[in-house]
Amino acid sequence: xxxxxxxxxxxxxxxxxxxxxxxxxxxxxxxxxxxxxxxxxxxxxxxxxxxxxxxxxxxxxxxxxxxxxxxxxxxxxxxxxxxxxxxxxxxxxxxxxxxxxxxxxxxxxxxxxxxxxxxxxxxxxxxxxxxxxxxxxxxxxxxxxxxxxxxxxxxxxxxxxxxxxxxxxxxxxxxxxxxxxxxxxxxxxxxxxxxxxxxxxxxxxxxxxxxxxxxxxxxxxxxxxxxxxxxxxxxxxxxxxxxxxxxxxxxxxxxxxxxxxxxxxxxxxxxxxxxxxxxxxxxxxxxxxxxxxxxxxxxxxxxxxxxxxxxxxxxxxxxxxxxxxxxxxxxxxxxxxxxxxxxxxxxxxxxxxxxxxxxxxxxxxxxxxxxxxxxxxxxxxxxxxxxxxxxxxxxxxxxxxxxxxxxxxx
Amino acid sequence: xxxxxxxxxxxxxxxxxxxxxxxxxxxxxxxxxxxxxxxxxxxxxxxxxxxxxxxxxxxxxxxxxxxxxxxxxxxxxxxxxxxxxxxxxxxxxxxxxxxxxxxxxxxxxxxxxxxxxxxxxxxxxxxxxxxxxxxxxxxxxxxxxxxxxxxxxxxxxxxxxxxxxxxxxxxxxxxxxxxxxxxxxxxxxxxxxxxxxxxxxxxxxxxxxxxxxxxxxxxxxxxxxxxxxxxxxxxxxxxxxxxxxxxxxxxxxxxxxxxxxxxxxxxxxxxxxxxxxxxxxxxxxxxxxxxxxxxxxxxxxxxxxxxxxxxxxxxxxxxxxxxxxxxxxxxxxxxxxxxxxxxxxxxxxxxxxxxxxxxxxxxxxxxxxxxxxxxxxxxxxxxxxxxxxxxxxxxxxxxxxxxxxxxxxxxxxxxxxxxxxxxxxxxxxxxxxxxxxxxxxxxxxxxxxxxxxxxxxxxxxxxxxxxxxxxxxxxxxxxxxxxxxxxxxxxxxx
Numbered sequence: 055x056x057x058x059x060x061x062x063x064x065x066x067x068x069x070x071x072x073x074x075x076x077x078x079x080x081x082x083x084x085x086x087x088x089x090x091x092x093x094x095x096x097x098x099x100x101x102x103x104x105x106x107x108x109x110x111x112x113x114x115x116x117x118x119x120x121x122x123x124x125x126x127x128x129x130x131x132x133x134x135x136x137x138x139x140x141x142x143x144x145x146x147x148x149x150x151x152x153x154x155x156x157x158x159x160x161x162x163x164x165x166x167x168x169x170x171x172x173x174x175x176x177x178x179x180x181x182x183x184x185x186x187x188x189x190x191x192x193x194x195x196x197x198x199x200x201x202x203x204x205x206x207x208x209x210x211x212x213x214x215x216x217x218x219x220x221x222x223x224x225x226x227x228x229x230x231x232x233x234x235x236x237x238x239x240x241x242x243x244x245x246x247x248x249x250x251x252x253x254x255x256x257x258x259x260x261x262x263x264x265x266x267x268x269x270x271x272x273x274x275x276x277x278x279x280x281x282x283x284x285x286x287x288x289x290x291x292x293x294x295x296x297x298x299x300x301x302x303x304x305x306x307x308x309x310x311x312x313x314x315x316x317x318x319x320x321x322x323x324x325x326x327x328x329x330x331x332x333x334x335x336x337x338x339x340x341x342x343x344x345x346x347x348x349x350x351x352x353x354x355x356x357x358x359x360x361x362x363x364x365x366x367x368x369x370x371x372x373x374x375x376x377x378x379x380x381x382x383x384x385x386x387x388x389x390x391x392x393x394x395x396x397x398x399x400x401x402x403x404x405x406x407x408x409x410x411x412x413x414x415x416x417x418x419x420x421x422x423x424x425x426x427x428x429x430x431x432x433x434x435x436x437x438x439x440x441x442x443x444x445x446x447x448x449x450x451x452x453x454x455x456x457x458x459x460x461x462x463x464x
Numbered sequence: 465x466x467x468x469x470x471x472x473x474x475x476x477x478x479x480x481x482x483x484x485x486x487x488x489x490x491x492x493x494x495x496x497x498x499x500x501x502x503x504x505x506x507x508x509x510x511x512x513x514x515x516x517x518x519x520x521x522x523x524x525x526x527x528x529x530x531x532x533x534x535x536x537x538x539x540x541x542x543x544x545x546x547x548x549x550x551x552x553x554x555x556x557x558x559x560x561x562x563x564x565x566x567x568x569x570x571x572x573x574x575x576x577x578x579x580x581x582x583x584x585x586x587x588x589x590x591x592x593x594x595x596x597x598x599x600x601x602x603x604x605x606x607x608x609x610x611x612x613x614x615x616x617x618x619x620x621x622x623x624x625x626x627x628x629x630x631x632x633x634x635x636x637x638x639x640x641x642x643x644x645x646x647x648x649x650x651x652x653x654x655x656x657x658x659x660x661x662x663x664x665x666x667x668x669x670x671x672x673x674x675x676x677x678x679x680x681x682x683x684x685x686x687x688x689x690x691x692x693x694x695x696x697x698x699x700x701x702x703x704x705x706x707x708x709x710x711x712x713x714x715x716x717x718x719x720x721x722x723x724x725x726x727x728x729x730x731x732x733x734x735x736x737x738x739x740x741x742x743x744x745x746x747x748x749x750x751x752x753x754x755x756x757x758x759x760x761x762x763x764x765x766x767x768x769x770x771x772x773x774x775x776x777x778x779x780x781x782x783x784x785x786x787x788x789x790x791x792x793x794x795x796x797x798x799x800x801x802x803x804x805x806x807x808x809x810x811x812x813x814x815x816x817x818x819x820x821x822x823x824x825x826x827x828x829x830x831x832x833x834x835x836x837x838x839x840x841x842x843x844x845x846x847x848x849x850x851x852x853x854x855x856x857x858x859x860x861x862x863x864x865x866x867x868x869x870x871x872x873x874x875x876x877x878x879x880x881x882x883x884x885x886x887x888x889x890x891x892x893x894x895x896x897x898x899x900x901x902x903x904x905x906x907x908x909x910x911x912x913x914x915x916x917x918x919x920x921x922x923x924x925x926x927x928x929x930x931x932x933x934x935x936x937x938x939x940x941x942x943x944x945x946x947x948x949x950x951x952x953x954x955x956x957x958x
Contacts, residue, residue: 089877139874152882154869157862175914177696177775182751185777187939187946197920204923204934204947229951268751274943301948314878314912317700 059083060370061149061162063140063315066095067356068347069168070123071363072370076166077130079371085160086127086134087151093127093134094120095170097356099197102221104248108357119356143319145340164370167316167330167338167345168363171352173218174308181213183270186277192218192306196225205229207302211279212236213267215243215250217354217441219306224253226304233257234298237265237281239288242415244308244441246354268295270303279303309352319343324398327351331398334406335369335378336362344370351396351409354443358409365407389462391419393440403453410444412463420464421446425456438463472498472633474831475653475662477640477676479506481616481820482812483668484623489824491630493837498662499624499632500655502639504941505896505904507620509670510816512904513747513779515694515725515733517708518612519815520557522577522585523720529795531580533819533826538582538610544821548622549849550614551728557611557708558593560602560764566712570606573713577608584609599704599767611708615728616817617904618849623820625893626847630840634894635660637941640669643679645803651680664805664831671744671782673810680803685796685810689744690781692719692736693753695761698912701772702730704765711764719781720814722760729879729907734761734768736779740787749776774912784811795819797826807831850888850905854880875925876918878911886922890930897932900940 060076062069065088076084092098097105100116107113110122127134135153142150149160173191190198190206196218198204208231212219215238223233236254241264243250254261262281268290269280283294311328313321321330322339329350330338337344346363353359372378380401386408388395393411400406410421416438423431430453433446453459474490476483479501487499503509521535545552561567570587577585586607588596593605628634638657643665646652653660669676674687711721719738726732737753754776761768784793796810807827816823831837853861853871865872870884889905890897899922902908908922909915915922923946926932938944 089874137873139877141874141880152861152865152872152874154865154872156865156872157858172913173916175774175916177914178773178912180749180751180754180773180776182749182754182776184746184748187944191916194916194919198923198947199951202920202924203951205949205951206946207948269748273745274939274941275945 055148055159055161058085058160058162059374060085060164060166061160062086062166062168063143063149064088064095064168064170064347064349065090065093065134065136066168066170066347067097067120067123067359068170068349068363069166070094070120070127071360072166072168072346072367073132074123074126074130075364075367076370077132079367081371081374084132086132087138087140087149088134088136089139091137093124093136096193099193099200100221101200102225105356108355109360116356123360140315143315145320147342163342163374165343166366166370167343167349168347169312169315169349171309171311171348173305174310176305179307181267181270183279184272186270186272186275188272188276188302189270190302190304192216192222192304195222195304199225199229205231207231209234209300210302210304211267211281211298211300212304212306214238214305214307215245215261216306216308217245217249219304220245220249220253222304222306223259224257227257227259233259234300235260235262235281237262237267239266239284240264242439246441247439267303276301276303309348311349311352313349316345316349324394326394327396329396332396333399333401334397334404335372336366336397337369337373337378342373351394354441358443358445384457384459387458387460389460391463392461395461400453400459403456404450405447406453407445407447408461410446410461411440412438412444413440415439422462422464423448424460424462425458430456430459470498470658470660472496472660472662474498474664474666475500475651475660476666476668477653478509478667478669478673479624479634479636480509480668480670481507481511481620481623481817482670482809482823483666484620484627485820485824486666486668486827487627487632488623488630489821489828490831491627491632492840492843493828493832494840495837497627497632498660499627499634500638500640500653500660501634501636504636504898504938505901506624506634506894507617507904508900508940510779510782510813511620512617513777514616514814514817515723515736516613516616516727516817517725518552518614518818520577520582520608520610521580521815521818522573522582522608523713524580524815526576526579529797530792530815530819533795533822534815535580535582536822537815537818537820538612540821541612541614541818545614545619547845548619548626548847550619550622552612552614553728554610554612555707555726556607556609557710558588558596558600558605558607559710559712560593560600561604561712562602562763564603567604569712570604573606582608582610597705597707597709600709600764601766602764613708613726613728619817621892621894621905622847622849626845628893629847630843636894636896640676640679643676645680649804651806664807666807666809666827668809668812670812671780673782673808677800677808677810680806681800685784685808686786687744687811688783688786689741689746690719690783691739691741691746691778692781693749693757693778694733694735694776695754695757695773696775696777697732697734697768697772698774699730701732701768702726704767705732709764722757724761724765729910731774741780744780747778747780749778775914781813782811783813795823797823799830805834850885853882853885875921876906876908876911878913878917879907881906881908881918883925886925887929890926897926897930897936898938898940898944
């Protein structure tokens, strides 16, 4: 059994930022375990720009953004394993890694979960119809096109307006494919508005809100899909069905934090985020096991992933010093208008960044933090959208002495 | 590809579980055998799209072939799976009554089962049901300890591979188009891949067995396709049940009702529905049925959540009973009255899987009576499957990686399938290279991410280690291509 101070599972955006931040905090004994054959994770297939505006104040491509961290990892000589899959994780923070050298056992003082997320599939959302080839999730299509140089089809319908789907609409158009339409089940887009403008409208790709795919045809390769308009209650509006001839259906219908290892380690998960329930420093229900990035909650901007990773490392450092002490635990209660909040609980009253997603789009909203009837903080939000995460910091002075904490959107 | 002088003693049309079982059974004798399969792999028709249940045999009317062969098959199934290295679990089944009047039906089933010589049947009360299945709602149940589960595709593949080892020739992508009886009384089978001649033809074409029979004897049979749709649940939900959970069958329907089947890989299947359809190849799922399945599931297992669903699929029953009549007709396993040496297998629906081996034995008996076949002393009943890394203990895993580092590379994260297993799956003796063939053999792409992580890696293995061209990467045979070309023309020119 090899001992490590910190083991980071996942060498993508979150894992790399966490590793660099650990080193900066003076933590020496770190190991990053990555299942793929390169560091950087999904960023490496995101060859479009727009990354790093917040973190580096410049627009970078995904690989460039990743490289900034990879360079630091190499410069700081932080050890990492590639092509190595963690096959087991225990509440005692023991890790079993499989790679071509064998099975290796590690024990760490701190585990940082940074496994990212996976894409929701056709099966999970139950699109009826035939099962031909030509149905791809947007991220897989992105990997195949950008990293493997394969073209996945010529006439494409996209279901779901998640950001990867929007990015792929542009990408496929630039590669000469015809993106016929993007259908979104909800009455609003689930992607960032800048992506709707730059990836769809700039290329005259129609976005059909309140539309979904109700049938798929094709015996070998996909030969068409039927889309239909949905009414207010989600039912199909009679007479709205329309068949579209195409050879590819691309799905961008949501991301699911990949917490199979967390589950194995007995970590308590949040039903809504799909990630672990954490305290204000990203510590899960298993002491010394932390989570950051898309494994904790699905982010819309990678800069926030890096910031979140750096932020939880504060807690990691304190934990290693024996100073991450549970003062008084309170649950963060969720009021109207909000889908979720991270962290789900507070164990101290130190400065805390809260992340939220709202239930539906709105304008001129106020986020209210309350201790019982007493308002602790109010934050005005000019425009809110479920696609865009809201992050708000409360200082220790604002949190001091509170007995309860409830957040709602009014 | 041989195009002429393809003569065999026996040509089997259809490489489903029954066709492959017959091929293996016949290979115990000195005889030349060819299996013609129209798809890119064996078992893609009915055989890989069912609940994977080795039924005990109490559901079938006493005295029928279905009852007799199912019971016989059930009793020898463990041995068959042992020989073929196919996972088999005798987990037992409970048929759950939710209303008082259904208890009478349970008693009838028990009596029928006992008459069919099914062992161990017991009526249990709600307390005992609660003990066996704490999460299932019901007032009483019939418990059948002899019911087992297997992987229907692994069994079909294993039967085929073992038959191949014992000298049977398999012709994939080979569809019989017409059959002529020649002057020397041989058959000439015209296919898309040329002609075959044979002394015997065995029609095990499943859904198309009426069409194949029609090639020699007009309008004798008719097969009505009857579709069943299923949901597949995530392994995380496997704790919910311990046994196969069935409702009390409703008289007159041609199915066993929506049931819950734990699979050998620890998923749970919900289904199937029961719906006559027009086209035999329409494997679509439909929103109406999917809604119905969810509602039925809730009745028995309120704990199941839609979040647990990772996939849906459908299979099609080859029914002789017309839609106007419903219910079941018995299996037809017989030599044609008018065409010598032409053996028909018609209407092999459930329990066709459990009965596959006894059906094969019957077919061999028919031939043996006429030919006095001599035993093939070289017959080897054993076949080795692909070793599943995930299921090994720690020490074995370590030893395996040491012996072959490809065992250390996990390609499919959800099912923990290693590169070694993928390589073996691609290297399969039948030569099937479709992604579905790799999936059935290795379980890669079968998990909750449905290939999101491993698809690209498997494609790279096919390209780099097996030299497949981009055009040769197919989901399930010809015309199910994955790629329209290279992204950049520049690369295309290279």
